[in-house]
Amino acid sequence: MNTIKKTVITRFAPSPTGNLHIGGARTALFNWLFAKNKGGKFLLRIEDTDTLRSKKEYYDQIINTLKWLEIEWNDQPYIQSKNIESHINIINKLLENNHAYKCYCTEEELDKEKKEYLIKKIPYSYSKKCRNLKEVNLQKPFVVRFKSKEKGTTILKDLVQGDIEIKNNTIEDFVILRNDKKPTYNLSAAVDDYEMKISHVIRGDDHKINAFKQIQIFEAMNWVIPLYAHIPLIHSKDGKKLSKRDDVSTVEDYKKIGILPEALRNYLLRLGWSHENKEIFTLEESIKLFNIENIGKSPSKLDFERIKSLNETYLKSLDEKKLTEDLINYANNYKTEIKDKYIETIYKNLPFLKNKAKTLEDIYNNSIYIFSYNLENKEINKINANQIENIKIIFKKCSDNRDFDYLFLKNILDEIINNKKINFKDIGQPLRIVLTGSQFGPGIYDIFKSLGNTESLKRIEKFLDKIDRNVKN
RNA sequence: GGUCCCUUCGUCUAUCGGUUAGGACACGUGGUUUUCAUCCAUGAAAGAGGGGUUCGAUUCCCCUAGGGACCGCCA
Numbered sequence: 001m002n003t004i005k006k007t008v009i010t011r012f013a014p015s016p017t018g019n020l021h022i023g024g025a026r027t028a029l030f031n032w033l034f035a036k037n038k039g040g041k042f043l044l045r046i047e048d049t050d051t052l053r054s055k056k057e058y059y060d061q062i063i064n065t066l067k068w069l070e071i072e073w074n075d076q077p078y079i080q081s082k083n084i085e086s087h088i089n090i091i092n093k094l095l096e097n098n099h100a101y102k103c104y105c106t107e108e109e110l111d112k113e114k115k116e117y118l119i120k121k122i123p124y125s126y127s128k129k130c131r132n133l134k135e136v137n138l139q140k141p142f143v144v145r146f147k148s149k150e151k152g153t154t155i156l157k158d159l160v161q162g163d164i165e166i167k168n169n170t171i172e173d174f175v176i177l178r179n180d181k182k183p184t185y186n187l188s189a190a191v192d193d194y195e196m197k198i199s200h201v202i203r204g205d206d207h208k209i210n211a212f213k214q215i216q217i218f219e220a221m222n223w224v225i226p227l228y229a230h231i232p233l234i235h236s237k238d239g240k241k242l243s244k245r246d247d248v249s250t251v252e253d254y255k256k257i258g259i260l261p262e263a264l265r266n267y268l269l270r271l272g273w274s275h276e277n278k279e280i281f282t283l284e285e286s287i288k289l290f291n292i293e294n295i296g297k298s299p300s301k302l303d304f305e306r307i308k309s310l311n312e313t314y315l316k317s318l319d320e321k322k323l324t325e326d327l328i329n330y331a332n333n334y335k336t337e338i339k340d341k342y343i344e345t346i347y348k349n350l351p352f353l354k355n356k357a358k359t360l361e362d363i364y365n366n367s368i369y370i371f372s373y374n375l376e377n378k379e380i381n382k383i384n385a386n387q388i389e390n391i392k393i394i395f396k397k398c399s400d401n402r403d404f405d406y407l408f409l410k411n412i413l414d415e416i417i418n419n420k421k422i423n424f425k426d427i428g429q430p431l432r433i434v435l436t437g438s439q440f441g442p443g444i445y446d447i448f449k450s451l452g453n454t455e456s457l458k459r460i461e462k463f464l465d466k467i468d469r470n471v472k473n
Numbered sequence: 474g475g476u477c478c479c480u481u482c483g484u485c486u487a488u489c490g491g492u493u494a495g496g497a498c499a500c501g502u503g504g505u506u507u508u509c510a511u512c513c514a515u516g517a518a519a520g521a522g523g524g525g526u527u528c529g530a531u532u533c534c535c536c537u538a539g540g541g542a543c544c545g546c547c548a
Contacts, residue, residue, distance in 0.1 A: 013548085015547080017548075049548080050548060052547090103546095123476085124544085143546055164477065164478075166476065170475080170477090170544095175545085176546095178546040185548045186548090207542095208543075209476080210543090230478090235540095235541080241541080270497090274487070276496090279486095279498090280497095297479060298480065299479070300485065301485080302485095303485060306484070306499080309499085310498085316511085355510060355511065357510090413507095423507085424507040425508060428507070443507080
């Protein structure tokens with residue numbers, strides 16, 4: 001028995017044709033966690049051989065998003081297009097070994113074939129017309145097709161799905177070199193996986209059929225076949241395939257509403273994988289506990305509430321210095337920049353600013369009155385004459401004692417509430433509008449404290465001035 | 474249509490033949506709180522259907538139904 005342990009090498013192989021997908025992020029996470037767990041390597045390969053759709057901006061986006069998620073790969077990213085020479089080389093070998101052949105069929109001929117099959121109601125696969133051509137060096141454009149097995153069955157020992165058996169004749173003679181002399185995905189992926197010494201291919205369920213094609217290439221070249229684990233796809237809330245229109249399909253969609261990377265990672269980890277009753281995993285625990293055996297077999301739906309709830313948990317447990325940094329970065333990226341002079345105030349008041357928040361966006365909105373105060377008439381109009389009178393009383397008393405504290409303020413409010421037989425709400429609500437520009441937000445005392453006496457009084461004074469002017473007009 | 478895969482509370486999931494089928498999110502109720510939120514307590518909520526195998530099936534097998542993926546000279 002061979003007891004030499006093979007080094008685990010996994011890879012994440014996105015194509016730069018769009019922003020990093022939430023499913024892709026999970027695939028990357030699983031590959032990374034598995035490699036870490038086994039003390040192996042995790043590689044990043046950019047599959048950019050579709051020159052029409054691949055874009056540099058997407059490449060950057062994917063790289064940056066993985067970094068944001070703190071998923072780190074070993075070595076430099078492998079750029080698939082840089083390895084084309086090697087792919088062609090293998091195609092030539094396959095041709096020499098009689099495992100592949102040139103196919104001179106034109107698109108028109110193929111279309112005709114397809115139509116004929118359609119009329120006869122037979123499922124279409126290439127007719128293999130060129131498989132046994134006598135002359136193989138015609139001066140005509142050609143593609144290279146792999147000679148798929150025609151008899152027998154193949155069993156894929158999938159690490160997640162178990163044994164999957166298919167008849168070999170259901171795999172057609174697939175193209176491995178296009179007529180523009182560029183290798184196709186299945187060929188490139190197989191060659192790269194071999195050259196990168198990938199031990200475990202962990203990827204989405206949608207690649208399952210490709211495994212059968214890639215395995216045949218491995219066999220034809222007499223290479224050691226990697227282990228495969230095909231993880232079920234992530235579905236949208238209504239059970240359909242996630243589409244770009246769902247606006248929860250890319251990592252960016254979560255980032256821009258202020259989901260923390262830790263929370264998204266935790267969510268993704270638990271989506272399709274579990275460890276007993278555990279819900280919250282630190283990074284160390286994720287690495288220590290992750291395994292392929294506990295990956296579920298069925299597809300899972302996204303639950304936005306769960307992500308937000310998880311985010312809330314992280315928001316509240318995160319070190320507040322770090323949280324403040326995250327908030328500043330978030331605001332700079334997606335909202336208006338928060339000036340340095342407000343950062344200290346926000347940091348100090350984080351305990352209540354983050355209280356009702358589930359996302360960074362919530363914290364941002366809660367603290368907006370600190371760095372971006374604006375009192376609109378529409379809000380002012382919500383305040384009635386009696387309430388204005390009360391605010392005047394408060395203003396007067398506080399102005400006479402500019403060093404007022406919580407107790408002093410509370411006594412004033414209590415007194416008014418008692419005297420006028422009103423509810424706290426009747427005074428709290430309008431006061432909040434005056435101080436923050438919105439009827440929603442933190443508690444009144446918290447607002448006073450966070451703004452400081454001077455700023456609070458200044459805002460009230462400005463309001464009263466405005467009211468006076470409005471009355472005069 | 475062909476090939477393949479999947480099926481436990483609304484959602485994510487636990488259960489490796491014997492459980493009052495457990496947890497989490499969301500939801501309901503109660504308490505704490507000036508409000509909201511937090512927090513605590515508590516409640517409702519599931520084995521798709523039908524056949525087998527077995528002393529016993531959510532668990533193993535088959536069928537049906539439902540859902541999904543793939544079926545490109547895209548990756």
